[in-house]
Amino acid sequence: MANKRYSGRDQIDAGYCLYGAQSILPLISQLESEVDGVKIADDIEYVHRCRVASRRIRAALPIYRDCIPQKEFRKWKVEIRDVTKSLGEARDADVQADFLEGFIGEHNFRGSDYRTLFTPEIKPVEDYSSVSVSSPVSNEISGVPDNSGLNKGPSEIQGMTFGGKIKRLFRKISPAKEKLPSVEEDTEPERNFSGRDPVNFNFESAGYSYLPGLECLKTRICQKREAIQPHVIESMEKFEESGVLDEMKDYFHEITVQGKMYGHDVHSPYSYEQAFLNISLRLEDLFWHEKYLFDPDRTEEHHMMRIYAKKLRYTMEAYGDLYPDGLKPQIKAIKKLQDFLGDIHDCDVWSDFLPEFKAEEKKRSVEYFGNDSFFKVLIPGIDYLCDDRIGRRKELHSGLVEYWTELEGAKFWDEIRSEISMPLQNVFSNVAASGDAKELKIALIGDIHANLPALEAALADIKERGANIVINAGDIVGYGAFPDEVITLLRDNYVINISGNYDLSVLKAGSTSGVGKRKRNELKKHNKIYNTISPSNRKFLRTLPKTLDLVFGGKRIYISHGDKKSPVKAFTENSTKAELLDAYKFTKADIIVTGHSHKPFAVETDGRWFINTGSVGMPKDGDPRASYALLTLNPFSLYHIRVPYDYRRSVDAIYEDRLSESYARIYREGKPVDIIRHSGGDES
Missing domain, CATH: 1.40.20.10 (CHAD domain)
Structure with a gap:
């Protein structure tokens, strides 16, 4: 190249x-x-x-x-x-x-006069190899033996002992032939249950x-x-x-x-960038399941939400020391959310497990006694626990919904985003760390498409205009001849990036077998791009989130590439007010940013701003210059800026790499590829 x-x-x-x-x-x-x-x-x-x-x-x-x-x-x-x-x-x-x-x-x-019915008799042994398993037909062992193999362990569990009449009855029974009297039958009383008959005693009242x-x-x-x-x-x-x-x-x-010898600073721009990206990814995972939180029957989704809440907490703990308060208030709140979800999951585990346990105990009772009369003694307690856990889950779910609503009402999630976003203001310039948003300028770029000369010119212009932070709305690679170099330049300048559809397609490119000719050609093209990217930059590309949710100066900013699979579609001059308001309802953001269309666009609707960055590397509005948006907060201002660059370098690289003539014409003319093809462009 x-x-x-x-x-x-x-x-x-x-x-x-x-x-x-x-x-x-x-x-x-x-x-x-x-x-x-x-x-x-x-x-x-x-x-x-x-x-x-x-x-x-x-x-x-x-x-x-x-x-x-x-x-x-x-x-x-x-x-x-x-x-x-x-x-x-x-x-x-x-x-x-x-x-x-x-x-x-x-x-x-348990009352003061109750003798425990089930107690494992544990005899510690020094050598596990000497452990013997009680015979299920032994008259010397009182109780129901364990035929499941669960009693093979570091202590020899001899069985379960039973008090009073029940114990005496079990010893009289031949396991396969005799019937165990039910607790309701009128049998001869035996006063060895603290003076009470265990068969006729009113268990339920006590x-x-x-x-x-x-x-x-x-x-x-x-x-x-x-x-x-x-x-x-x-x-x-x-x-x-x-x-x-x-x-x-x-x-x-x-x-x-x-690190200490050479004086390395842990509070580096890269550290804050990685903290922001990794915490943002965990937030994205958690919020993907938010739509299921309010439905009490979505047990699997609640379980996954618990897992992601735990991952979010661990990630915040890992980066906590980068921040003045260690993110401790936020971590504490996430822990409470995790506890709600964890307790709900525990209830789900019990309610799933107990019916299986009942079936196993019934089988064990029948195999040992020849009937299920003893098993019936166990049913009330197991059913009571199952009903209790189901009821408790309902209570916990109501508490979870109430707590989630409380967090949203207190703008807790915005608080996290603001906390992790604030240090990024120092990444691109020397603005003071006070967090004062009056001088905060945010450059919004997108659709670079491996056009290195265009990105170099755009970043130089952005720095000259005093932007504090640069956010890229995706599609870093594709079409152009400099995919690896563009990724490196973005990383070196600590640009905040999300992935676009072309980036994901390149990462997914694999075997070309079993698909049509056009698809094979596309996969070959993507594979070629993939192979020109260094392992380090491939890894970087894979880590990029698909969306970002930030808070600067009290303004919530949401970024999505805007392709067909994005949660928010690209904003264009054809976007209706209803479509824009739908995007707001989904994001709840003050400023929503997309790319993908390669055409700059901005409109204010009901106090919310909807912005398309335009394209740095491949504009499609007839102006071949690099395009980006410059956003200033307090007071609010927004400009789309066009930057000329040496497009001949980009065109020469296209020819050198034997890429499509259409791509070269896009650089020269700033028109969509379909228009160029119609006018005689070559898509080889």
Whole structure:
């Protein structure tokens, strides 16, 4: 390619890597300090803290991946993920058992004279290989044996003991032949339940009718947890043997030492740019599910929203030290939102699990006793818990909707966007960090389409006019001969970018088999562009969000490329007032910006501004000069500016790379490609 000045930027910002190292090292120490406690398992909080530390590391590694060698990144990511995964089932069992104990106590189901019906008899053993499993036909074991294999664990669970008459009856029964009397039958009383007959005693009046099912459920969960522990220990020992924690500590410690030695500043423009982009991406993920939040039946979407709320919180925590207050108020509010969604998910888990548990217990009872009479004793407690969780979910969902509405009413989301947007004002110029929007000028560019000379001229003009920040509405590559150089120039100038349809098409370009000739030609063209972009710049292109939502000087600004798949379509002279107001209803923004049409446009409707940037690299309105919009806040002003540039460099590069003659004519004439083709242009 001709006259190229830039190569793909492969060196990451040293200050950003220093910040990443300082963020990850404490998380490594937290994880390391919990491993021994996880193996001992004498406190459920060890598993919880260890899992949280692993999750935070997993959230941090991808946002600093450019600072880590690719091989190490892949290895560390897999090893840390395995830690999280290995602890997941154990943590779930811990939480469920702890919840059940609290649930029983909270409802005061146990009276002072109640003898527990279900209690695992646990005998610790030194050697797991010596653990024996009780025979289901043994008359020496009282209670319902566990035929599911869940009692194989670090302690030998001999079965479940039962008090009073029920225990005596079980010992008399031949498992496959005799019938267990129901609790309603008139049988001979036996006064060994603190002086009360357990068969004829009024369980329901004392709340005791719920206990057998709840205690059976807790016992099964405890058995499961015991069975999981050897696997937890094995995974922790395997993780320690891998040496990953030592590798990570050594690597990030070296970055820290070098960073301090050379005086690298963690508060670099790149650090703030990455913080803004990554937090914005997490916000975008969360808000994609907002439309499902108000429907109580969208359980799967609520679960996904919980996951994205957690990712948003972890990402904000990772970047918190860049901001004066550490984003602590915002993180606290997100944590409350996450707790609502988490509690709702827990209710969903119980309501899905309990019917399956009932089916399994019924089968186990029939196999052991030859009938389901004992199982009927368990039903009230299980059904009570299921109904309670369903009702609780409704309460929680109402609380969630109320809290979300409260956040919106307080403009909480705008507050986050403003907080992460404000430092970007210092990225492009030397404006004071006071956040005063009176001097804030924002340049809105778009549709560069790999035209390096046009972008160079536009950025030079933008700087000369004193713009504080530059926002690019997408379509960075395509058509022109300088895709890699354009990406590098945008990165070097810390331009805030979103992706456009052409950028996404280039990234998705793959096999050309199984498609028509025209499609194959298009894919070949996109593959050619893809192969000219450096790995670092490809990675950068993949990280770009599809939309952005910012707040500057109290004004909310929403950016979308405007193609057919964008949530907001491109604004043009043909846009109707109804279409513009629909865009406002979707975004709730004061200023909405699109590109895609390659034609500058701006209109004010009902106090809201709708702007099309025009095209830097390929204008289609008959004026071949580069086009961009310059926006000033307080007082408001908006201008579309045209910048001449040396289009001959762009044309020469088109010919050198044997690209389409039509593209060269677009540079010269500023007309759409379809008009140029109609007038004799060549699309080879």
